[in-house]
Amino acid sequence: MLKNRSLLKGLGIGLMVGAFLVQLMNGAAAIESRTALNNPEPSYDVETLKTKAAEKGLVVESRKDWEALNAAAKKAEQTPAPTTAPAPSAPERTIFLYKDMSFSQVEEYLFVSGVIQDRLAFQQKIAAGKLENRIQAGLYTFKVNSSIEEVIAKIAPPPKS
Numbered sequence: 001m002l003k004n005r006s007l008l009k010g011l012g013i014g015l016m017v018g019a020f021l022v023q024l025m026n027g028a029a030a031i032e033s034r035t036a037l038n039n040p041e042p043s044y045d046v047e048t049l050k051t052k053a054a055e056k057g058l059v060v061e062s063r064k065d066w067e068a069l070n071a072a073a074k075k076a077e078q079t080p081a082p083t084t085a086p087a088p089s090a091p092e093r094t095i096f097l098y099k100d101m102s103f104s105q106v107e108e109y110l111f112v113s114g115v116i117q118d119r120l121a122f123q124q125k126i127a128a129g130k131l132e133n134r135i136q137a138g139l140y141t142f143k144v145n146s147s148i149e150e151v152i153a154k155i156a157p158p159p160k161s
Contacts, residue, residue: 099137115142131156
């Protein structure tokens, strides 16, 4: 093992370069956190909040009210204007099934996301149709609490004739 000195030198240099890069990244992260502390978000002054409260018919009376109004003002700035799109009749879930997911992983994913409610019935239907290996990867949109037949029809379509 000691006969191959170039291999050992390469490993040693690689470890030193790796340690140096880790230290460099940690230093950069520390600098970013210090600059974030030195430049806090601008807060609203009391007069601005009082005028906003007066516009809404509110009165700022205490520190608690001031903080609540400040939080509401920040939230209003961050949220986009609501659109007038019609609400869907039932909530939907969009999930992505990866190529290398096993049947048990797909079943767990569908159950946790709320697409199926009965795991055992889903397992039995898949096993009865011998569809474990025909589940296709892709992006699927399901309604919450979909029937098992609808889910199976989407993720494991019948073979093309």
